[in-house]
Amino acid sequence: MTLPEAPPIRAHPVRTLLVLDHPAFNPLPFPAEGYRAIRVTGLDALLAAVRRAPPSTAVLVAPFGSAGGEPDPALQVLLASAPLLPVVAAADLASCAPAGVETLLRWGVSEVVDMGLEGGPEALVPRFRAAHARPLKRRLEARLSRYASANAMTLVRAAAEVACDCGLSDDLAAVFGVNERTVADWCAREGVPPPRRLLGWVRVLLAVGLLEELGRSWTNVARSTGYVDGKGLRRAIGGLVRPEPRDGTIPRRPSFEMAMAAFDRELHEAREKVRGTRGFRSARSR
Numbered sequence: 001m002t003l004p005e006a007p008p009i010r011a012h013p014v015r016t017l018l019v020l021d022h023p024a025f026n027p028l029p030f031p032a033e034g035y036r037a038i039r040v041t042g043l044d045a046l047l048a049a050v051r052r053a054p055p056s057t058a059v060l061v062a063p064f065g066s067a068g069g070e071p072d073p074a075l076q077v078l079l080a081s082a083p084l085l086p087v088v089a090a091a092d093l094a095s096c097a098p099a100g101v102e103t104l105l106r107w108g109v110s111e112v113v114d115m116g117l118e119g120g121p122e123a124l125v126p127r128f129r130a131a132h133a134r135p136l137k138r139r140l141e142a143r144l145s146r147y148a149s150a151n152a153m154t155l156v157r158a159a160a161e162v163a164c165d166c167g168l169s170d171d172l173a174a175v176f177g178v179n180e181r182t183v184a185d186w187c188a189r190e191g192v193p194p195p196r197r198l199l200g201w202v203r204v205l206l207a208v209g210l211l212e213e214l215g216r217s218w219t220n221v222a223r224s225t226g227y228v229d230g231k232g233l234r235r236a237i238g239g240l241v242r243p244e245p246r247d248g249t250i251p252r253r254p255s256f257e258m259a260m261a262a263f264d265r266e267l268h269e270a271r272e273k274v275r276g277t278r279g280f281r282s283a284r285s286r
Contacts, residue, residue: 015056015165017128020046022062024090024115033125043074050082051215054224055136055164055206058128063089063104064096071103079108084139084209086110086131090124093117110134133157133164136206143260147268152190155183159202166226169195191271201263204240207233208259 017035019025020043035058040046050059061078063071071089079087089104090113104112110131113124137160141153148156158175165171172195173180183195192198207225210216218230227233241259 015058015132016053018046018049018053018057018059020059020061024062025060035125035128043078047078047081050078050085051213052220053082053085055084055210056132057085058131059085059087061087061089062091063109064091064100069097070100071107076107082213083108084135084206084213086134088113088127088131090115108135133161136160136164136209139209139256140202140205143257145264145268147191147264147271149190151186152192152267155187155190155192155198156202159198160206163199163202163206163225167199169199172199189274191267191274193266193270200236201240204237205256205259205263208237208241208254209256211253212256
């Protein structure tokens with residue numbers, strides 16, 4: 001059985017949309033449905049805003065100048081400053097070179113919207129929702145070993161969406177339209193930690209990734225990821241991110257790579273237990 005992918009459009013909390021002010025966006029009737037839009041003037045102000053923004057935030061920018069061509073290099077600075085926030089780039093692509101779009105995708109833009117074809121708000125909102133948690137999903141997928149099955153990756157991706165909204169295990173079940181017990185059964189079958197622990201892991205990984213960003217404090221990251229305060233976040237990290245014995249103690253700010261290695265070890269161990277159980281059942285059936 002293959003688990004269904006999380007539906008791209010569903011009910012969700014009101015999220016923040018940071019709009020870098022540009023003439024191309026003036027006709028758009030913001031705020032968009034499900035988003036609290038904040039217009040920001042100038043890159044410096046936008047950089048300051050994204051360094052405080054929770055990971056549920058989306059950013060809308062016009063990536064090209066009036067003549068099209070190559071994207072504004074300032075956009076690359078933005079993407080490097082807040083790599084876990086989804087950035088949606090919107091432009092009339094008929095006047096832009098294909099190489100410019102390829103550059104945007106290489107820089108890490110989550111969505112590229114052709115304003116000439118889908119410029120209305122009713123078309124943009126699904127693109128914001130589709131971009132939700134995409135940077136975190138990409139980062140998790142790129143670093144997870146092949147111990148995780150395709151179904152396990154589906155569960156991890158759904159947990160990333162829920163974690164970015166500070167959701168709980170019932171929200172994870174709601175992603176698939178099932179009850180919590182069903183998700184728990186899926187996790188057990190696929191060698192994934194139980195739903196609450198899976199969410200705890202993804203929240204910690206999200207928090208550790210945010211802590212690597214310039215200007216993020218423990219308090220800001222804790223509040224952005226659903227913890228009461230920085231002490232609670234530190235306890236959560238210390239309870240999950242346990243280095244291998246030869247590595248010694250956990251540093252004050254563990255890296256994302258270190259946290260991913262610990263998560264990967266737990267997935268490997270869980271997967272091996274599932275394989276062992278299946279082998280035992282197969283032997284008994286003979």
